[in-house]
Amino acid sequence: VSAVASLLRVLVVEDEWPARNYLVELLEVSGLAQVAGAVGGIEEARQALAADPPGLGVDVAFVDVQLDGAARHETGLSLVRSMAGSPGAPMFVLATAYDQHALEAFELGVVDYLLKPFSEERVVQCLRRLQQRRPQIAPPATAPPRIVARRKRSLVFLEPQEIWAFEAADRLTFVHTTHGTFDIDLSLAAVEASFGRAFVRVHRNWLVNAAHIKELERDGHETKLFVGAGVADAGRGVHVPVARERAAAVREMLLTNATGLRRP
């Protein structure tokens, strides 16, 4: 538990899809951080970092400086500028192609600068620096990590147990939950890396919350799962295909964690 509590909780603010996933991946691989959320714009970042209503409670925000599609003259630096020094503000790390804003960033108390392209070594070095800077009286890390999703322009904060499954479709990622389906600004691999501890990859395009699997259906050679509340006919949930090569492993996993059905 203490190891998990010492992980830095990170928010990634990056407008480009592959860059966002890459940074999440590097942060997770380091074993020093836990990605609490990844958003694509300044407005979403403000919501995610807002103290009231309580947002994600992150220790550090990695902010891309050049955010295309931001309002005119708004950059990642505007976000840092507007939040730096305010109570409850996280530490900031800037990500950019050039460190042309280094002076102002230094004055704003930005902890580090990540230059693109990112590298694993540099991210680890940055996280170590952050750990040293982290306030010693850390907030109680009892709150379970929440997941941030998006519905049009507003953010939705989800508890892991509310999530049924993540789906990659048509180059986008969706999250199916008890509250409906939302967009997630991360690839399935990045989601798996950051929130995937309780989730199972049953298909190239599906990551499923094992706790919500209700039915395992076999239809000829196809294996399917029903994930959600209640059972398929009456319940609310999603039907999830299981990749043929993973069917056996999924079945095995479900059976070892359940009693009632005799293993053949």
Place this chain on the structure above:
Amino acid sequence: MNGPMAASSAAPRTRTAHDAASRRAPAAAAIASRPRLVLGVVVVVGTMLLQVATDVVAGRQSARILARLAFMLAELPLLMPALSAAFAWSIRRRMSAGQGLLTGVGIATAFGCVFGLLYGVVAQRVPELRLHFPNGLSFSRTTLFGILNAQLYFGLWALAFVYPLAVESARVRALEAQQLRSDAELARLRAHLEPHFLLNTLNAIAGLVTEDPREARRLLVCLGDLLRDAVQDRSERQRLGEQIAWLRRYAQILEARHRGALRFRWDIAPACERLLLPRLLLQPLVENAVKHGALRRRDGAGEVVIHASMADGGTLVCVVADNGPGMPDSDVRAGAFGLQSVRRRLELEARDASLRFESSSEGTRSIVEIAGVREA
């Protein structure tokens, strides 16, 4: 905007001036120029006539006026070419302005000396001309008069022959500077892989390597094509078809980087593909449509449409349209977002070309119209 006509006529002149300057010593070439010579002579003769006119108005004796006139006619035609020759020589010798001035003063002094003495001789020999100074006639005095008078002629010569030259060379320098500026601009545009774009694309590829290796390879190929084009120094003009092919690569990279938030559509009339356009002219328009248009939609439905067709009367119309929230009027008017370079290239390179914007809450359209485009 200065108007495409003014700019297009200025461009070839710049080249000529530049070529002439590089082939010969600038001043020697300039002094020999016939129009400037004529202008100088007109200035000198005009000034002399004015001086005579003031004498006439002041009622001086006609004999004396005639004598002065004769003097001018004798001294000036010799002094002026001598000064010009000395000027050219001092330029060749790379003399400083001070040294050149001293040379001129020296030559004027020598001529003044000779003609001052002559004045004294003539005044003595032909008293009917009444050239005597009121305070008596002496050779030293006439010589001094000649010397001082010659310095005035030197000043006149400088005004008539050097002043236009200075103006001309300042103009040439300004045009050359302009040319260099636009050359630099063009070079930058030609290589339009600005470091930000390059570094961000490399970062995207680094991210895709584990997650989507096929996509990573595809982006590497796109980036390679763009780089190749930037490195190969080709002509300033390219076919619209080639330009569109480049832009498609560029668009593929942007689509991959903003996956789920950006799509491109292309609507290019086949008849336009062979038309010659300034290289990568449309690139800044596409970049703007993406950054300040399509990506400003937060619902992920950003779209950029590139359209090219021939209008009536052989005018090429290219439209880059986005479905973003539109830009405020002030921005459209100011041609903000670094679109000045597109304007400038249209001015420099094409006659009857225009760039205009139509913006509403539905999106922004940048419209380029070029009349009489050649084919290749």
